[in-house]
Amino acid sequence: MASIQLDGVTKRFGPVVAVRGLSLQVREGELLTLLGPSGCGKTTTLRLLAGFLTPEEGRIFFGELDVTRLAPEHRNVGIVFQNYALFPHMTVAQNVAFGLEVRGLPGREIRSRVREILERVQLRGLEQRYPHQLSGGQQQRVALARALVINPEVLLLDEPLANLDAKLREEMRFYIRHLQQEFRITTIYVTHDQAEAMALADRIALLRDGVLQQVARPEEIYRRPQSKWVADFVGVCNFIPGRVLGQEDGFLVVQTPVGLLRCSGTAGPGRVLVCVRPESLRPQAEGPNRIAGVVRSRTFLGNLLDVRVFCPGEVVLRVQCPLTWDAQPGESLHLAFRAQDAWVVSEEG
Amino acid sequence: MARAAEMARLRVRRPPRSAPPAVLLLLPSGLFLAAFFLVPYGNMVRMSFLAKAEGAAFANGVTLENYLRILQDAFYWRVIGRTFWLAGLSTVLTLLLGYPVAYAIARAPGPRRPLLLMLLLAPLLVGAVVRSYGWMILLGRVGLINQTLRILGVGEVELMYNTFGVVIGLVHVYLPFMVLALASALEQIPAEVELAARSLGAAPWRTFWRVTWPLSLPGVFSGSMLVFVLALSAYVIPILLGGNNVLVMPILIVQMLLDAFNWPVGSAMAMVLFGLACVVLLVYVKTANRVLRWIGR
Amino acid sequence: MSTTVRRLGFLGVTVAIYGFLLAPIVIVVVAAFNAGEYLRFPPEGISLRWFAKFFASEPFVRSFWFSLKLAWLCTVVSTVLGGTAAFYVVRHAGRLRDVLRLLLVAPLQLPAILTGIALLLFFYSVGLGTRGMGGLLIGHTVVSVPYVFLIVSTVLLRFDRSLEEAARSLGASAWATFWRVTLPLIRGGVISGALFAFITSFDQFPISLLLVSVGNTTLPIQLFDYLRFSFDPTAAAASTVSVVMSVMVVWLIHRLVGLEQVTWGGPR
Numbered sequence: 001m002a003s004i005q006l007d008g009v010t011k012r013f014g015p016v017v018a019v020r021g022l023s024l025q026v027r028e029g030e031l032l033t034l035l036g037p038s039g040c041g042k043t044t045t046l047r048l049l050a051g052f053l054t055p056e057e058g059r060i061f062f063g064e065l066d067v068t069r070l071a072p073e074h075r076n077v078g079i080v081f082q083n084y085a086l087f088p089h090m091t092v093a094q095n096v097a098f099g100l101e102v103r104g105l106p107g108r109e110i111r112s113r114v115r116e117i118l119e120r121v122q123l124r125g126l127e128q129r130y131p132h133q134l135s136g137g138q139q140q141r142v143a144l145a146r147a148l149v150i151n152p153e154v155l156l157l158d159e160p161l162a163n164l165d166a167k168l169r170e171e172m173r174f175y176i177r178h179l180q181q182e183f184r185i186t187t188i189y190v191t192h193d194q195a196e197a198m199a200l201a202d203r204i205a206l207l208r209d210g211v212l213q214q215v216a217r218p219e220e221i222y223r224r225p226q227s228k229w230v231a232d233f234v235g236v237c238n239f240i241p242g243r244v245l246g247q248e249d250g251f252l253v254v255q256t257p258v259g260l261l262r263c264s265g266t267a268g269p270g271r272v273l274v275c276v277r278p279e280s281l282r283p284q285a286e287g288p289n290r291i292a293g294v295v296r297s298r299t300f301l302g303n304l305l306d307v308r309v310f311c312p313g314e315v316v317l318r319v320q321c322p323l324t325w326d327a328q329p330g331e332s333l334h335l336a337f338r339a340q341d342a343w344v345v346s347e348e349g
Numbered sequence: 350m351a352r353a354a355e356m357a358r359l360r361v362r363r364p365p366r367s368a369p370p371a372v373l374l375l376l377p378s379g380l381f382l383a384a385f386f387l388v389p390y391g392n393m394v395r396m397s398f399l400a401k402a403e404g405a406a407f408a409n410g411v412t413l414e415n416y417l418r419i420l421q422d423a424f425y426w427r428v429i430g431r432t433f434w435l436a437g438l439s440t441v442l443t444l445l446l447g448y449p450v451a452y453a454i455a456r457a458p459g460p461r462r463p464l465l466l467m468l469l470l471a472p473l474l475v476g477a478v479v480r481s482y483g484w485m486i487l488l489g490r491v492g493l494i495n496q497t498l499r500i501l502g503v504g505e506v507e508l509m510y511n512t513f514g515v516v517i518g519l520v521h522v523y524l525p526f527m528v529l530a531l532a533s534a535l536e537q538i539p540a541e542v543e544l545a546a547r548s549l550g551a552a553p554w555r556t557f558w559r560v561t562w563p564l565s566l567p568g569v570f571s572g573s574m575l576v577f578v579l580a581l582s583a584y585v586i587p588i589l590l591g592g593n594n595v596l597v598m599p600i601l602i603v604q605m606l607l608d609a610f611n612w613p614v615g616s617a618m619a620m621v622l623f624g625l626a627c628v629v630l631l632v633y634v635k636t637a638n639r640v641l642r643w644i645g646r
Numbered sequence: 647m648s649t650t651v652r653r654l655g656f657l658g659v660t661v662a663i664y665g666f667l668l669a670p671i672v673i674v675v676v677a678a679f680n681a682g683e684y685l686r687f688p689p690e691g692i693s694l695r696w697f698a699k700f701f702a703s704e705p706f707v708r709s710f711w712f713s714l715k716l717a718w719l720c721t722v723v724s725t726v727l728g729g730t731a732a733f734y735v736v737r738h739a740g741r742l743r744d745v746l747r748l749l750l751v752a753p754l755q756l757p758a759i760l761t762g763i764a765l766l767l768f769f770y771s772v773g774l775g776t777r778g779m780g781g782l783l784i785g786h787t788v789v790s791v792p793y794v795f796l797i798v799s800t801v802l803l804r805f806d807r808s809l810e811e812a813a814r815s816l817g818a819s820a821w822a823t824f825w826r827v828t829l830p831l832i833r834g835g836v837i838s839g840a841l842f843a844f845i846t847s848f849d850q851f852p853i854s855l856l857l858v859s860v861g862n863t864t865l866p867i868q869l870f871d872y873l874r875f876s877f878d879p880t881a882a883a884a885s886t887v888s889v890v891m892s893v894m895v896v897w898l899i900h901r902l903v904g905l906e907q908v909t910w911g912g913p914r
Binding site: 371372374375377378379381382385386387388389390392393396446447449450453468469471472474475476477478479480481482483484485486487489493521524525553578579581582584585588589599602603606607612615616619623 | 652656659660663664666667668669670671672673674677726727728730731733734735737738739746749750752753756757758759760761763764765766767768771784785787788791795845848849851852855856866869870873874877881882885888889892893896
Binding site for chain 1: 806808809811812813814815816817818819822826827830831
């Protein structure tokens with residue numbers, strides 16, 4: 001089991017810079033998610049880690065070993081591809097055994113290891129089937145088994161659940177997490193689905209246009225985003241523009257079109273954005289941050305109500321709250337939030 | 350720990366070796382084709398400018414004699430004309446016959462298509478000589494068709510050793526090529542386009558003429574170019590089915606090379622024939638592009 | 647005109663044209679079994695005498711074996727040349743890709759008779775002459791390589807590279823990956839290409855016409871020479887043998903690899 005370290009890694013494709021100066025550390029046994037919109041460089045990063053690409057600048061370490069220029073077959077990585085990449089001309093057992101055969105292990109040992117791992121992923125009895133005879137979920141587990149049986153230093157997963165339907169995706173999510181923890185493998189998991197990232201990861205690394213935006217635990221990223229982009233990408237967020245006036249009782253005082261607000265965070269004087277999540281806004285008359293407004297629209301989301309409130313200064317706030325609230329369009333009301341639920345970021349980015 | 354030891358065992362241990370350059374993959378075919386394709390063609394061009402020698406195939410000394418000899422002789426022009434005429438006629442006929450077949454294949458439902466394609470391509474497996482022989486049996490004076498006609502009391506018809514026989518043979522041999530080119534273009538036209546035209550009130554013939562035909566033109570152009578060049582260079586069919594009565598350039602060229610042993614003139618004749626063909630094709634392509642642009646492709 | 651009539655008309659035309667395509671070949675095979683010298687209606691009876699005459703004819707039999715040997719050699723050489731070229735062009739060529747494709751397919755674009763002429767002149771110019779099988783083999787290979795190249799290229803283009811990446815990530819070297827993953831999966835395409843090369847060589851005419859030498863004729867040339875001067879159905883027997891040859895090759899491929907594999911895509 002090795003830790004992973006990327007030091008100032010840059011990868012170019014002609015004039016396009018896919019990954020720029022990426023520095024990242026993954027601890028032993030940790031599951032780190034690479035999250036970002038398409039084209040942000042997460043797949044490129046994964047392929048750099050796998051050895052299918054060589055960076056122009058920077059270095060990559062697995063533990064103490066500098067693998068930057070090491071060929072893929074010498075890195076001892078386990079990879080699960082988005083389309084599983086199961087060998088169509090081999091059975092399940094042969095697929096899983098492949099990595100072991102290449103390492104020259106004796107036949108008997110190969111057979112027992114294959115049997116054991118297939119048992120672990122609950123595919124016993126399907127050894128002689130061919131990939132095209134399996135369901136999506138089963139193929140997924142074969143891909144996992146094949147990658148894990150070789151006891152890799154590092155496990156890389158490239159959007160492994162993208163081709164499954166929603167229900168199966170949720171099941172498999174927990175399953176993969178469970179396996180990863182059981183094997184205690186340092187894992188990097190690429191996805192564009194933020195719900196997935198938050199559910200699975202020990203830490204999330206957000207990428208945008210090849211540049212690392214923030215690396216932190218999911219809760220940290222959600223509650224304390226470091227930039228507007230991060231706040232906007234992960235979950236839904238309201239942004240209220242304003243100007244920091246000063247500090248009071250450990251909170252910032254910000255002058256905004258909807259009034260004087262008290263929030264958390266550190267920011268220099270100047271223009272900022274106050275970030276408030278929809279679920280932090282409550283309809284109540286009392287509180288340190290009170291905003292007056294008129295209900296614009298109301299949408300029934302099943303377990304929640306999504307209400308848009310039109311406030312002074314052309315600020316539209318989105319509120320999500322339980323169904324007990326009875327807001328009707330056109331109704332005037334007050335919204336309030338706690339200072340610790342709001343966070344300040346600078347206006348650009 | 351046991352784990353570390355186990356992992357060490359499973360690590361792939363092989364001394365990294367730099368891979369041989371990929372260019373090695375190209376060398377065999379590259380060298381082979383350079384030596385036995387490019388050089389011979391270059392040599393043939395060179396040969397057309399050499400002079401004929403006594404008792405040998407060629408001698409040194411650059412000359413335009415060969416070309417002049419060909420271009421100034423009306424006899425050669427007649428033969429060239431006949432060659433182009435036969436090629437053009439065959440092209441048009443293969444287009445007419447090939448279109449329905451191509452349409453049938455393009456619109457055939459899934460399981461039927463491979464069968465249709467196999468039947469189309471089966472004759473190609475067999476070779477031009479065999480196919481020409483088949484026509485000889487059918488078209489000859491004692492051939493099947495004439496027998497039938499004699500039985501019906503019509504008398505015999507000269508179907509072979511003349512232009513008719515040659516054209517039949519050419520069309521027969523090159524039909525599959527035209528069909529393949531047309532079918533691939535027709536496949537690109539979604540069937541819904543024709544249905545849309547019909548739903549708007551166009552009768553089948555009009556639909557064909559205003560919708561299907563223009564959209565299939567790229568296939569028509571590529572197919573006819575292919576068949577034209579093939580028909581132009583045909584040797585077996587004119588000789589077997591035309592006898593000594595249909596003289597086309599390829600026959601003349603081979604005669605000049607193998608019988609008269611005059612290689613410079615033979616090469617020059619080949620260059621003239623295919624040089625003219627290139628000119629014709631160039632004009633054709635330019636016209637084709639203009640037409641395609643005009644219909645919006 | 648009602649739809650049914652039109653559809654029947656179209657069907658009729660299509661069937662007629664297919665008949666036109668296949669008639670001569672069927673006729674030849676029928677003539678080979680015909681008892682009489684000329685094909686007549688009603689047929690005179692079935693006989694194998696023409697086959698007997700064919701197998702007794704030394705020139706025919708010799709040319710048959712010669713064609714077979716030549717086609718076999720040509721197939722092997724073309725497959726290696728065309729296959730390696732396909733790998734290079736599809737995976738490594740970069741900017742040269744289009745130029746290389748053009749060069750490798752060029753022998754198909756130019757008339758075979760022209761290529762035959764060029765080779766004849768060339769062989770004599772460099773003093774090699776056309777004795778022995780060498781010149782013929784080279785000539786046949788020149789026109790067969792493009793087929794192998796095209797077919798293997800197509801298969802390679804459709805090949806899922808992530809399979810090779812998976813193999814390498816599991817520890818297989820580049821060679822092991824090729825041998826255990828790539829090759830088995832493109833096998834169908836390679837065999838298709840080889841099949842095309844075989845048929846191209848076995849039925850080849852223009853190139854053979856110019857490059858055969860005394861004592862070394864191919865079956866098509868032998869047949870042609872025969873047909874210049876006689877008309878008897880021995881030629882039909884020879885032709886039938888040729889047809890059977892082609893059919894057998896296809897059948898053999900079907901048994902070995904399965905015809906579903908012998909498409910332009912390989913197994914999938």
